[in-house]
Amino acid sequence: MSTIADVARHAGVSVSTISNVLNGRVDRMRRETLERVEAAIVALDFRPSRAARLLKTGHTPMLGLLVPSIANPMYGYIAREIETAAQERHGHRVVLGNTYRNSAKETGFFDDLLAHGIRGVIVISSLVDEEHFESAVRRGLVMVSYDRRATPGVASGIDHVSVDNFEAARLATAHLIARGHQRLAFVTASGQTMSRREKIRGFEAAAEAAGLPRGAAQVIDGSTESEYGDSEMADVGRRLAGRIAAMKKRPTAVVAVNDLLAFGMLAGLRDAGLAVPRDLSVVGMDGLFLSALTCPALTSVRLPVPEMARTIVERVIGRLADPSIAPGEFLFQPELIERESVDAPPPEGATHKGLR
Amino acid sequence: MSTIADVARHAGVSVSTISNVLNGRVDRMRRETLERVEAAIVALDFRPSRAARLLKTGHTPMLGLLVPSIANPMYGYIAREIETAAQERHGHRVVLGNTYRNSAKETGFFDDLLAHGIRGVIVISSLVDEEHFESAVRRGLVMVSYDRRATPGVASGIDHVSVDNFEAARLATAHLIARGHQRLAFVTASGQTMSRREKIRGFEAAAEAAGLPRGAAQVIDGSTESEYGDSEMADVGRRLAGRIAAMKKRPTAVVAVNDLLAFGMLAGLRDAGLAVPRDLSVVGMDGLFLSALTCPALTSVRLPVPEMARTIVERVIGRLADPSIAPGEFLFQPELIERESVDAPPPEGATHKGLR
DNA sequence: TTGAAAGCGCTAACAT
């Protein structure tokens, strides 16, 4: 691989002239010089070393991207949109890390980014504790977090981009109530992410707004060993389905914390001999393309992923370029996609399978 | 961030001593010196700059990973296993790129890796043309390709790791034949990847081995606009299901080129009023965790993804360390997972819906 | 057992 010195020699100019054309400082340059330089660059197939530039400038067009697990279709989708936006719109590459929701892994990732000279990082759907994030920010990282709301009243050095999770759950719940359901459950994996908290609040708010009696809207959660959410998430749904099927006075409709858990729930309900939506209605959240393929096709609350991805990328890169920009909070609105997993509740007294 | 010079000053030694301890050359060092250096490193929270090291040594612990689309659950799964193996077993980070099966994007990715000083790259499931790969290898990349067999007889500078796609399709097809099916279809997206070719050969070989009459085992394909395979792949399956349902003498069983296409097919068959496996049996390939959740649960051929990921990572890193190692081909065996989407064929004359 | 110094490939301030 040829270096800037080779090019300078080949073009019969100095290295700074080469550097000038590489960096667009060509205004006060003789046309003929520029042409010779360009020809030399082509002739030698010269590509400037990013490593050397980084060492000199302290900048490099790369971003870090941390996800709990890229095998989770939702994170895969978000990651694709982020990588594509970073690359196509800003010429940045992305370094990916799976955290398995493990804060030591997160911290290790931040350390490595810094060592590699990468100063922008996007963190997807982490757990509640934010201290090691702020500490990474103090060490020089520009961070945007997806799917966590800023803690109200706490100054943060981090951008927060998220969907309005409260509204997402409220939308799903209100839809169910409008279809006549009076006994509802919100099903989730245990373990508190901030988005789960918001969703639970939205669920309860919708129930209360509809004047449902106390206890008519319950939260049911199931624990996972490895809390990072792909196949495990579906497993939780499946187990929870069994538990719900066995309840004496079971809910007639269920809001799942995300599509993956809903997929598991659909499968578990089927195992238990319950028909959706005849015996029980189900709403998911995420609006993955896969949710159109389940049987029945899943009614879900869709997130505006490509738009959010664009904002996320713009924020990191923008704040990297201008550190005086203050971090902010960006909330996106979800949208209910009606498909086939919701119907009116079964007539009272017919809640057991086969009675209809 | 402190530098090696800061540490040297703090410990009262020279920078080369610091460098020596950083690189484990501590054998002929006074114990007391070592301790002072280590204390200084801790005191200053010093982390050596990878960028500076790279410039000096030409090596950096990073790998490139190219996938058609990380939103595809199968690529997400492979990517997770690869990233985890690279990180946990070899301390390497990974730069991810989505190619959308576009060779200009692939080439651009290779260029950038080289510019960043990254010399190892893993390419997942690319199209047949390999010329721009070999050209990247000539420019210094160490490459391993997943899901492409080496072209027989052609010397290649690339490692090939793949599942035995011939065997995968043969397994699926033989299973169907053993259950009594005599009229089969292999369904796929059009567009030739090498793995599809192999699968088709395996499908046909199984049919022939069973003595099925000519024309009893047909290949049906559907085109996609954007050939990179996630939601589009399912869409193809869905469309093809409609086409199959409408056939006068339709196959009684179908082998899908991958699980995603099978998911679409299941949904499309349902749309068409056909019951699986009563009216038609379906086998997928990949063995995604999602295939356990469909209805009916999908019988599929599972790939040993974690093992393959480990081999892939070992090969790049091994050949990076020792360029004299020759590239090779590594074939893994798949395994049939029986679930609920396969049954005996419907009695002849009862192939139309509702006739049973 | 430790230190001095050259140099990896660039950028940019400063000279000319």
Add this chain to the structure above:
DNA sequence: ATGTTAGCGCTTTCAA
């Protein structure tokens, strides 16, 4: 309009 040069933070001979 172009050239000279001092680093950026390390590694690694070579000397002491």
